[in-house]
Every structure is written in structure tokens, then in C-alpha cells.
Amino acid sequence: xxxxxxxxxxxxxxxxxxxxxxxxxxxxREMAARFGYAEMATPIFEFTEIFARTMGETSxxxxxxxxxFESRGGEGMTLRPEYTAGICRAFISNGLQQNxxxxxxxxxxMFRYERPxxxxxxxxxxxxxxxxxxxxxKADIEVIAVGSAILGxxxxxxxxxxxxxxxxxxxxxxxxxxxxxxxxxxxxxxxxEDSRDRLDRNPLRILDSKDKGDRVIxxxxxxxxxxxxxxxTDFFAEVLEGLERLGxxxxxxxxLVRGLDYYTHTAFEFVTDALGAxxxxxxxGRYDGLIETLGGKPTPGIGxxxxxERLAMLAGDAPEAIRPVxxxxxxxxxxxxxxxxxxxxxxxxxVIEMAFKGNVGKRMKRANKLNAAAAILIGEDxxxxxxxxxxxxxxxEQSEVPLENIAAALKALG
RNA sequence: GCGAACGUAGCUCAGUUGGUUAGAGCGCCUGACUGUGACUCAGGAGGUCGGGGGUUCGAGACCCCUCGUUCGCCCCA
Numbered sequence: 001x002x003x004x005x006x007x008x009x010x011x012x013x014x015x016x017x018x019x020x021x022x023x024x025x026x027x028x029r030e031m032a033a034r035f036g037y038a039e040m041a042t043p044i045f046e047f048t049e050i051f052a053r054t055m056g057e058t059s060x061x062x063x064x065x066x067x068x069f070e071s072r073g074g075e076g077m078t079l080r081p082e083y084t085a086g087i088c089r090a091f092i093s094n095g096l097q098q099n100x101x102x103x104x105x106x107x108x109x110m111f112r113y114e115r116p117x118x119x120x121x122x123x124x125x126x127x128x129x130x131x132x133x134x135x136x137x138k139a140d141i142e143v144i145a146v147g148s149a150i151l152g153x154x155x156x157x158x159x160x161x162x163x164x165x166x167x168x169x170x171x172x173x174x175x176x177x178x179x180x181x182x183x184x185x186x187x188x189x190x191x192x193e194d195s196r197d198r199l200d201r202n203p204l205r206i207l208d209s210k211d212k213g214d215r216v217i218x219x220x221x222x223x224x225x226x227x228x229x230x231x232x233t234d235f236f237a238e239v240l241e242g243l244e245r246l247g248x249x250x251x252x253x254x255x256l257v258r259g260l261d262y263y264t265h266t267a268f269e270f271v272t273d274a275l276g277a278x279x280x281x282x283x284x285g286r287y288d289g290l291i292e293t294l295g296g297k298p299t300p301g302i303g304x305x306x307x308x309e310r311l312a313m314l315a316g317d318a319p320e321a322i323r324p325v326x327x328x329x330x331x332x333x334x335x336x337x338x339x340x341x342x343x344x345x346x347x348x349x350x351v352i353e354m355a356f357k358g359n360v361g362k363r364m365k366r367a368n369k370l371n372a373a374a375a376i377l378i379g380e381d382x383x384x385x386x387x388x389x390x391x392x393x394x395x396x397e398q399s400e401v402p403l404e405n406i407a408a409a410l411k412a413l414g
Numbered sequence: 415g416c417g418a419a420c421g422u423a424g425c426u427c428a429g430u431u432g433g434u435u436a437g438a439g440c441g442c443c444u445g446a447c448u449g450u451g452a453c454u455c456a457g458g459a460g461g462u463c464g465g466g467g468g469u470u471c472g473a474g475a476c477c478c479c480u481c482g483u484u485c486g487c488c489c490c491a
Contacts, residue, residue: 005464008482060489064415082491110491115415118484119491126491194488210487259489269491280491307491330449364451372451379449393451 009114009122021125023318024154024311025107028127031150032105035142037129039105042086048076054085054290056261058201065112067122079111083128084262084287084303085294091132092296100133100299107308119278119310127311129284130303132291137235140266140286141242143302147270147282148248150306156272156314160281162249164268165256166236167204168228170289173264176227177203187217204257224254232265239266262287266302275310282306324353325410326367330360330379338378341388341403348407368393374413376406 006012013021029039048068055062067079080086083106096102106128113122129146131139144162151157167173180203188196192211199206207218225233243250250268258267267285275281284304291299327345329338342354353370355363360377367375377389382400390409391398401409 005482065489112490114489116483117486120489124491197488205489277486278490283491305491310491326451328450360449361447361451366451368451375450377450381449389450391450396452398450 007122009116011121011123017312019318019321020312020315021308024308024315025127027153028107028150028306029105031153032129032146035103035146035149037103037105037131037146039107040087040090041106041108042080042083042090044109045077045079046086046089048078050085050089050294051078051081054088054260054262054293055082059260061112061260065114067111067113081110081112083108083110083126083305084130084284084290087128087130087303088132088287088291088294088296088301091299092291092294097133097297097299101139102130102132104128104130104132106130117276117278119275119307119313121309125308126305127308128303128305130301132301132303133299134302135288135300137238137242139300140239140302141246143284143304144239144243144266144268145246145248147284147304147306148246151270151282151311154311154315156281156311159274159314160270160272161251162243162268162270163253163256164240164243164250164266165253166224166228166232166239166265167257167263167267167285168224168232169235169264172228172232176222176224179222179227180204180206183222184217190217202257202259205259207255208257235265258283258285262290262293264288268304270306272310272314274314278307278310280307281310281314320371322351323371323373324351324367326353326355326363326370326372326375328355328360328363328367328375328377330377333380334378334383337383338376341376341378341406345407345410350407350410374410 032039048066051066052062057063061081066081069077071077087104087106091097091102107126109123109125111123114120116122127150129143131143144164148157148162151160168176181199184191184195184199184203184206188199190213191199191206192209192214195206195209195211195214198209206214207221209215209218228236240250240252256267256269263285265286265288269280269283271279272281273279282304284302286300286302288300289298290301291297325345327338327342329335338354342352346352353367353372355366358366364375372393374393375391377391377398382388386404387400387402388406389398390401390406392413
């Protein structure tokens with residue numbers, strides 16, 4: 001085809017798809033508000049530093065997936081691959097430390113240069129929750145609870161599982177990491193190529209390897225539990241207890257590790273097996289060192305991101321939109337009156353469809369196609385008597401209504 | 415980035431071992447129905463078979479390249 005195509009990994013959101021996305025966003029926005037998370041937005045691009053520093057130079061996202069470019073002024077810019085870094089930057093930029101806990105909801109497009117697949121695109125969209133400035137386990141519990149509630153409101157909670165793990169505080173994590181590197185280095189020759197690479201970049205990842213040979217080695221790996229200090233253990237236990245208190249089911253997954261450097265303590269994913277290889281629909285965790293990494297005062301934080309495309313696929317069709325009422329003039333003489341009537345009804349709050357041209361048959365057809373609930377017909381007969389014909393398109397019944405009563409009649413129709 | 419499959423009208427797909435002007439259903443447009451939709455009937459528009467090159471007397475079918483999609487890996491939302 002020689003017709004123009006969208007850039008690889010990007011997609012047009014036609015009205016039907018857009019409605020599904022909007023539904024996910026609206027449900028999330030409403031639920032987030034109930035928990036006290038107000039919507040905000042940050043720019044779609046930031047200085048490259050913001051992402052590189054927070055996510056870690058060796059992470060996949062930073063090392064090979066960023067959409068980076070140079071501004072006219074020669075500064076390195078990057079289209080945001082995630083929301084967390086931008087919101088944390090905004091937290092610092094705007095001096096919000098006096099507002100803690102700062103609880104935010106955000107949504108918008110993200111960009112990652114990846115091989116597209118179903119549920120994975122180069123421009124995709126996320127909903128995002130962040131709670132900054134709260135070190136308490138209660139924050140972890142609440143943040144996960146918002147996610148669970150949103151999945152519930154979307155009707156997809158039953159097809160999702162909450163996988164959860166702790167990465168411990170920095171001290172525990174460093175100790176464990178060192179132990180892992182030591183253990184795996186001894187088995188380096190038997191590790192898969194991918195895992196040998198992980199040994200340098202993110203040794204925790206090896207625990208999650210799907211390679212059979214790796215699995216054998218992983219079986220005798222040192223246990224994270226032995227390296228978690230008391231604080232980390234207690235903290236995680238408190239989080240789990242809290243979830244149980246709220247009736248939020250979870251699956252303890254000791255091999256769950258996240259790919260970004262900034263995570264500490266609680267790490268979690270709501271996963272589904274309904275979307276092929278792209279199982280995570282909401283994922284996040286605690287990032288107690290991130291704000292400091294960006295140059296702010298040490299400030300704890302926790303949050304998650306959810307993929308709108310994935311959630312929309314799970315949730316299916318959006319609720320039916322408000323059905324319009326079609327205003328149909330019959331003949332030239334009624335055109336002007338119909339136009340004015342349509343305008344007045346719209347100002348009165350009605351959803352009115354009025355075609356630009358066509359005879360009654362065509363306009364009725366169009367009204368039907370647009371799923372109109374009713375049609376208002378005005379011709380010379382009606383005009384002379386100051387009435388119009390109101391036709392219920394579902395029942396196929398119609399009656400005459402005085403023009404001055406039509407607004408009320410429509411409201412009565414529902 | 416690696417491996418594999420696929421790519422024919424707006425959509426879902428047929429196209430026999432390569433053989434004349436490439437088909438169907440749905441949708442769209444027009445008419446029967448010059449003041450009434452969802453049903454029916456009759457017409458019509460719409461494709462350089464993703465793109466480029468090659469093999470052949472002849473390619474939608476075979477070969478190569480390229481773009482795109484899908485699946486798996488990697489990784490992630």
C-alpha cells in the first residue's frame with residue numbers, strides 16, 4: 001500500500017478505541033480521587049539525565065529503549081519512558097516537600113523504542129499513582145489498594161493476580177547482590193548467555209531466568225531471607241498483613257525483581273495470563289532513594305504504573321455513550337427552524353445529531369446508524385401548527401409535541 | 415537486538431500443481447420508497463494482490479531484499 005502509514009509501534013486511536021482508553025482513564029481517575037490522589041501532569045519530555053540517573057544506566061530502558069534527541073540548544077532530551085521520574089522531578093522542582101505525603105494520579109503517553117508486540121508499543125499509555133514522602137508501610141498498602149480497586153472497578157480483578165516481593169532496604173539489597181554475584185560467578189560457565197550478561201547489569205534478574213540450565217543453578221542460590229535485615233523483614237510483613245486486612249489477595253513471589261535500579265522494599269505486579277507474553281498490567285514498588293538521586297532531600301516514595309492498552313484489552317468495550325437525538329427537517333422551509341431547535345437543545349444539555357444534507361430517508365438511516373434514541377421531525381405541517389413529531393426509534397412509535405414542550409419531552413424520554 | 419509465521423477491497427477471508435478482464439460475505443453508495451430508520455429486492459463504486467527486484471512465454475502464487483503485523487526470547491506497562 002502506498003498510503004501513508006503511522007510510525008512503527010504507534011497507533012491511531014479511532015473513536016471506538018479512544019472510548020476504551022478514556023474509560024480506563026476515567027475509572028482510574030475517579031478511584032484515585034477517592035483515595036486522595038489528585039491528577040497532575042508533567043511534560044512529555046525531560047532532560048535525558050532525569051531518566052538516566054533514576055532508572056540506572058544499565059537498565060534496558062535507559063541503555064537501549066529511550067527516544068532521545070538533541071534540542072536546538074544542544075541539550076539532551078528524552079521522551080518520557082515512564083512517569084515516576086518526571087513526577088519526582090516535579091516534586092523537587094516545585095518544593096513540594098512541605099506537602100508530604102504528596103499523592104498524585106497521572107496519565108498520558110509514554111515512549112520506548114522496543115520491538116512492537118501485542119500489548120507492547122513504542123508509544124503507549126499509562127495511568128500512574130505516586131505517593132511521595134511516606135515511609136510507612138501503610139503507604140505501600142494504600143498504593144496497592146488503589147490499584148486493586150481500579151482493577152475491580154474495571155471488572156478485571158478476577159483475571160489478575162497480585163505478585164509481591166520485597167527487595168529490602170539498600171543495605172540488605174547490596175549484601176544480597178554481592179552474595180549473588182559471588183555465587184553466580186562460580187557458575188559463570190554454566191550460565192546462559194543472557195544471564196552472564198545479567199551478572200554485570202542486574203544479577204537479581206538471573207533469579208527470574210526462564211533458561212533451563214539457569215534454573216538448575218538458581219535452585220541452590222543463597223536465599224534473600226538470610227540477607228534481609230530485621231527492619232526490611234518487619235516492614236514487608238507489615239505490608240502483607242495490611243493487604244490481608246483489606247482482603248486483597250496476593251501471591252508471594254520470591255523471584256519477582258524489577259528491572260529499574262531505584263526500587264527498594266516492596267515490589268509488586270498485577271499480572272494476567274490473558275495477554276500472552278505481556279502479563280503485567282500494573283506494576284510498581286517503593287523507591288526510597290530516588291528523590292535523593294535527583295538531588296532532593298532524602299525522601300521515601302512508592303508508586304505504580306498501569307498500561308492502558310493492556311487494561312483496555314482486558315476490560316473490553318467501554319460503557320455505551322449517551323445516545324443522541326436526531327433533528328430532521330423535512331423540506332427547505334423547516335431547515336432554519338430545525339437548525340435553531342438543534343442548537344437550543346444542545347445548549348439545554350441534549351446530545352443532538354443533525355445531518356448537513358439529505359432527505360428524510362437518508363437522515364433517518366443515519367440517525368439509526370448513530371444509535372439515536374429518537375428523532376424529531378419538523379416539516380411544513382408541523383411548522384404551521386407549532387409542533388414537531390417525536391419518534392422513538394426503539395419502539396417505532398411517534399407522536400406530536402408542541403415545540404415549546406420538546407425539551408421537557410426529551411428529558412422525560414431519558 | 416535474536417528466532418519464526420504472516421501481509422489479497424474499509425473489515426473478515428477465498429483464490430485449485432504459476433495460465434485469459436482477481437472473487438465472496440459484511441460494510442459503503444444509488445434506486446424501488448419524491449415526509450420516516452432497523453427488514454427485503456435491484457444496481458454500483460472500491461484492489462498497481464504491502465513495496466522493490468528476480469525467475470518464467472506468463473507470478474497474487476516461486477526466489478531475494480525491504481516495510482509492516484503477529485508469536486516467542488530479551489525486557490517491560
